[in-house]
Amino acid sequence: MKASALVIGGGPAGIGAALELAAAGIKVYLVEKEGAVGGWGARYVCKATDKCRQCSACLIPEKIQEVYQEPLVEILTNTQVVGFAEEAGRFQVRLQREQTLDPALCNACGKCLEACPRGAVERLNPWAVAYSIDKEKCAVYAGENCDLCARACPTGAINFQRPSASWDVSVDLVVAATGHQPFDARRKYRLGYGRFPRVITGLELEEALNRIEGIDIFGDGWKPMNVAFIQCVGSRDVQEGAEYCSRVCCKYALRLAGLMRHREPQTQVTFYYMDIQTGGKGFSEVYQDCREHFAFVRGIPAKIDGSDPLKLHLDGVSGQSFTTREHDLVVLSVGITPSPDNEEIARLLTLNRDEHGFLKGREGVYVAGTAGGPRDISESLAHGMETAAKAITKLEGREG
Amino acid sequence: MSVTATRLDPKFKYEVAAHPGGEEIKVCFACGVCTAGCPVSEIDPAYNPRKIIRMVLLGMREEVLKSDLLWLCINCYTCTAHCPQNVKFTNVIGALRDMAVKEGYVHPRFSGDVDEIDRFMLKLRRDMVAAAAKEKDAPAKADPQGLLDQVTGK
Numbered sequence: 001m002k003a004s005a006l007v008i009g010g011g012p013a014g015i016g017a018a019l020e021l022a023a024a025g026i027k028v029y030l031v032e033k034e035g036a037v038g039g040w041g042a043r044y045v046c047k048a049t050d051k052c053r054q055c056s057a058c059l060i061p062e063k064i065q066e067v068y069q070e071p072l073v074e075i076l077t078n079t080q081v082v083g084f085a086e087e088a089g090r091f092q093v094r095l096q097r098e099q100t101l102d103p104a105l106c107n108a109c110g111k112c113l114e115a116c117p118r119g120a121v122e123r124l125n126p127w128a129v130a131y132s133i134d135k136e137k138c139a140v141y142a143g144e145n146c147d148l149c150a151r152a153c154p155t156g157a158i159n160f161q162r163p164s165a166s167w168d169v170s171v172d173l174v175v176a177a178t179g180h181q182p183f184d185a186r187r188k189y190r191l192g193y194g195r196f197p198r199v200i201t202g203l204e205l206e207e208a209l210n211r212i213e214g215i216d217i218f219g220d221g222w223k224p225m226n227v228a229f230i231q232c233v234g235s236r237d238v239q240e241g242a243e244y245c246s247r248v249c250c251k252y253a254l255r256l257a258g259l260m261r262h263r264e265p266q267t268q269v270t271f272y273y274m275d276i277q278t279g280g281k282g283f284s285e286v287y288q289d290c291r292e293h294f295a296f297v298r299g300i301p302a303k304i305d306g307s308d309p310l311k312l313h314l315d316g317v318s319g320q321s322f323t324t325r326e327h328d329l330v331v332l333s334v335g336i337t338p339s340p341d342n343e344e345i346a347r348l349l350t351l352n353r354d355e356h357g358f359l360k361g362r363e364g365v366y367v368a369g370t371a372g373g374p375r376d377i378s379e380s381l382a383h384g385m386e387t388a389a390k391a392i393t394k395l396e397g398r399e400g
Numbered sequence: 401m402s403v404t405a406t407r408l409d410p411k412f413k414y415e416v417a418a419h420p421g422g423e424e425i426k427v428c429f430a431c432g433v434c435t436a437g438c439p440v441s442e443i444d445p446a447y448n449p450r451k452i453i454r455m456v457l458l459g460m461r462e463e464v465l466k467s468d469l470l471w472l473c474i475n476c477y478t479c480t481a482h483c484p485q486n487v488k489f490t491n492v493i494g495a496l497r498d499m500a501v502k503e504g505y506v507h508p509r510f511s512g513d514v515d516e517i518d519r520f521m522l523k524l525r526r527d528m529v530a531a532a533a534k535e536k537d538a539p540a541k542a543d544p545q546g547l548l549d550q551v552t553g554k
Contacts (some may be wrong), residue, residue, distance in 0.1 A: 190437070190482075232431070232484070236429075236484060237484035238484060238485055238486045239483070239484060239486060240484075274429055274430070274431040275429075298430075298432070299431065299432030299433075299435075299436060299450075300431040300432060300433045300436065300484075301433070301436050302433045302434075302435075302436035302437025302438075302478075302482050303436070303437055313436050313437060313442070314432065314436040315432040315433075315434075315435030315436045315441065315448065315450055316432045316435075316436075316450075320445065321435060321441060321445035321446065321447075321448040321451070322435055322436065322438065322441035322442050322445045322448070323445070
């Protein structure tokens with residue numbers, strides 16, 4: 001089919017959609033605002049213990065490889081949609097590409113990483129083909145004079161004088177796969193995140209376990225012995241405007257706990273929960289296994305004291321009422337919230353949002369993955385493919 | 401505590417929900433964050449907001465309305481601030497107290513007594529903090545009993 005599509009967002013849903021569209025012969029512009037495709041999921045750790053735990057984290061590198069090898073997909077990192085117009089059933093889209101770091105020249109040698117005193121150059125995920133510059137940390141974006149990374153680069157990939165590029169593309173359909181934002185745990189003040197260093201989020205634990213082999217998660221030689229996971233942080237919470245289950249937190253938390261115990265069998269784990277959502281493939285089995293090895297307390301702590309060890313105030317230890325429990329590490333199982341970009345995206349593409357702020361598709365502009373609501377990696381990938389299939393059918397109908 | 405189905409009153413929760421303050425009680429999903437954050441539960445674990453809600457939902461009318469525990473709430477609204485379902489348990493307690501009075505489990509006088517105790521305790525607290533504050537830069541830890549004796553002139 002001689003047609004073209006714009007896919008906004010290079011996470012699992014966007015990649016899934018791009019691959020499916022390309023398979024139908026459609027030319028795809030895959031636009032990613034960050035310096036690498038893969039999305040949040042590309043930072044997650046494989047949670048296999050002595051056997052595969054079906055967490056789907058491995059799907060991401062697999063699909064990244066596939067999409068890079070697909071000639072019909074043009075991957076545009078550091079790129080955003082800045083203009084959008086509709087004309088006779090087609091979409092004229094203005095793209096803008098930040099070109100300080102040219103991914104075509106970057107060979108990921110790491111010299112810029114060493115040169116930057118602010119840690120502003122980063123590799124977004126282990127499968128990123130090029131480095132990225134974190135504008136919030138970079139001195140140049142703060143208005144200072146600095147070219148340490150540019151001078152260190154042997155290929156000339158970094159050049160702060162290189163202007164950003166803008167150009168227009170014309171497409172037959174658009175898939176918005178713009179993703180989500182993990183819940184900001186600071187909003188739960190009394191749980192101490194941001195105040196107590198040993199209160200971390202599930203996302204931070206993912207990234208730490210992905211970086212290291214053992215469980216020395218802070219890189220200082222200290223190992224947690226007695227870990228608490230607090231579930232539903234920012235999910236099923238009317239006060240946070242999140243009157244929905246995020247569908248991923250029970251799954252990642254239990255698997256992360258299993259991985260920690262696999263790496264360090266002495267690790268004790270307690271889950272504080274309302275009820276465990278065991279949806280998804282292979283999860284019941286994981287849960288049964290966890291029931292044998294971990295403690296489950298049906299009650300959400302209201303408050304954590306920043307003592308050492310941390311002290312959790314809670315109700316619900318069997319047969320007791322109010323009590324306190326001590327743990328040396330607390331992991332907050334943060335949920336999925338709508339991306340803060342959704343308002344702007346909805347305005348630009350003329351989309352509606354649901355009562356929580358997730359995007360809703362319309363004729364010719366489809367919404368895939370967590371942009372439309374909570375989904376895990378495999379669900380997002382499948383949703384991207386399914387959305388693309390729907391779009392293809394519609395397009396064929398129009399042309400036929 | 402045992403629950404006997406034949407003695408339960410299935411209408412009780414609807415009555416509480418119809419009473420001003422009790423509107424949200426049925427949406428509780430028993431996460432327990434109310435009790436976990438409650439300063440009264442911390443000093444007396446017998447006072448358990450999650451359990452009181454469950455008892456109402458089960459229809460344990462008499463056990464709830466005649467319980468002395470209803471009167472332990474200090475109206476600080478911490479449970480309400482924490483509740484992910486917006487149950488507003490402090491208001492639920494208000495509704496239950498009203499019902500206890502209306503249904504004759506307690507004399508109307510008693511509700512006023514509890515209010516007076518609350519005010520008395522707050523004044524006492526204010527005076528004790530003021531007495532302790534006189535030595536707030538000293539390393540020695542204040543002794544609450546000693547402060548109490550000091551402010552009550554014993």
